[in-house]
Amino acid sequence: MRDEYSSLHKTLHWATFTLFLVQLWTYPAIGRTHVDHPGMPVDPWDLQLHKIHMISGGLILAFGLMRLWLRRKYPVQPSSLPHPLLATLARFAHVALYATLLLLPVTGFMKSYIISAAGPVHILLTRVLYALLFLHVAGVIMHAVVWRDGLLARMGVKLPFQR
Numbered sequence: 001m002r003d004e005y006s007s008l009h010k011t012l013h014w015a016t017f018t019l020f021l022v023q024l025w026t027y028p029a030i031g032r033t034h035v036d037h038p039g040m041p042v043d044p045w046d047l048q049l050h051k052i053h054m055i056s057g058g059l060i061l062a063f064g065l066m067r068l069w070l071r072r073k074y075p076v077q078p079s080s081l082p083h084p085l086l087a088t089l090a091r092f093a094h095v096a097l098y099a100t101l102l103l104l105p106v107t108g109f110m111k112s113y114i115i116s117a118a119g120p121v122h123i124l125l126t127r128v129l130y131a132l133l134f135l136h137v138a139g140v141i142m143h144a145v146v147w148r149d150g151l152l153a154r155m156g157v158k159l160p161f162q163r
């Protein structure tokens, strides 16, 4: 087992984070296109943002699948945690993050091309993702500030005050 994620896995993690920010930037254009102005001409830039949301979501799906394959092929030691319950919580959060990351693009494509009832599910999943990210970042801060175990380095970030 490795002590840190492979370079490709690290790159895909931070690329996914960047694409997540792209999703937050582009989604208001979807509402402006479909909901706010029914029957009125659509701003061409909003259509571009709409397209970017779909492409970026597709990349998030592809990167998520690649990372699941990479973590099977190059397993990484579980992070050290002071209580077994916290280890279970971390495992649950990672599984739930992967599941949400894969289901978001699936429901986004379904809403766009197959069945509009997938829209509310897509929106609900964004709320689940926000909650999981809150937990994820809170966990990372605990590792970095309280336990000071250099966990961020496993994902390629070296803090000056870490061991």
Ligand code: HEM
Pocket: 020, 023, 024, 027, 030, 031, 053, 054, 055, 056, 057, 058, 060, 101, 104, 105, 106, 107, 108, 109, 111, 112, 118, 119, 120, 122, 123, 126
């Ligand atoms: C991980 C990938 C994705 C994330 C994080 C994401 C994020 C979001 C967010 C934050 C919203 C707005 C929710 C709200 O109104 O409060 C949204 C709406 C939407 N997204 Fe995505 N999205 C992703 C992938 C996709 C993909 C791949 C597509 C289509 C191919 C898509 C199509 C849509 C559509 C059609 C809406 C409007 C839903 C509705 O109003 O019913 N999304 N998305």
Ligand code: HEM
Pocket: 013, 016, 017, 020, 067, 071, 078, 079, 094, 097, 098, 101, 133, 136, 137, 140, 151, 152, 153, 154, 155
């Ligand atoms: C869209 C945002 C993010 C998503 C979807 C996400 C998702 C994930 C997932 C699924 C893992 C588990 C990797 C695996 O074991 O295969 C992970 C690990 C990790 N993430 Fe994130 N992450 C995000 C943002 C962040 C941010 C903002 C930070 C830093 C503040 C961060 C720091 C880390 C670290 C340090 C690990 C390694 C944990 C370990 O070694 O056990 N992530 N992330």
